[in-house]
Amino acid sequence: MIISSVSELVRAARNGRSQKEFASLLGVKQSSVSRYESGKASPPINVIEQCMRLVHSVGPNDAPTAEQLADRVRVALADPDMRQVRLALSRLVDAFVSEHAQTRTTSPAHQ
Secondary structure (H helix, E strand, O other): OOOOOOHHHHHHHHHHOOOOHHHHHHHOOHHHHHHHHOOOOOHHHHHHHHHHHHHHOOOOOOOOOOOHHHHHHHOOOHHHHHHHHHHHHHHHHHHHOOOOOOHEEEEHHHH
């Protein structure tokens, strides 16, 4: 696929999602996505970068990189209304890191 404009990039990155769902992923309003796609407004650079990552991401069966995953989480959790989710996710990540550290120190390869 050859993308020759920002509006085409936004449409390609949306990839069948509703404008509302895609706007939430990007951290913008649905009306902004509509204006980006119609060429009536230019998205900020962070939206363009996110769209580029989405268009050039790996296939659906491949795991995202830590950076790609962090970017998606950052965008999804930026909404102030997501405070409780951020707190719960923080606890989950702390537990994961702790368990991973314990597994590494008790495995035979690390003794």
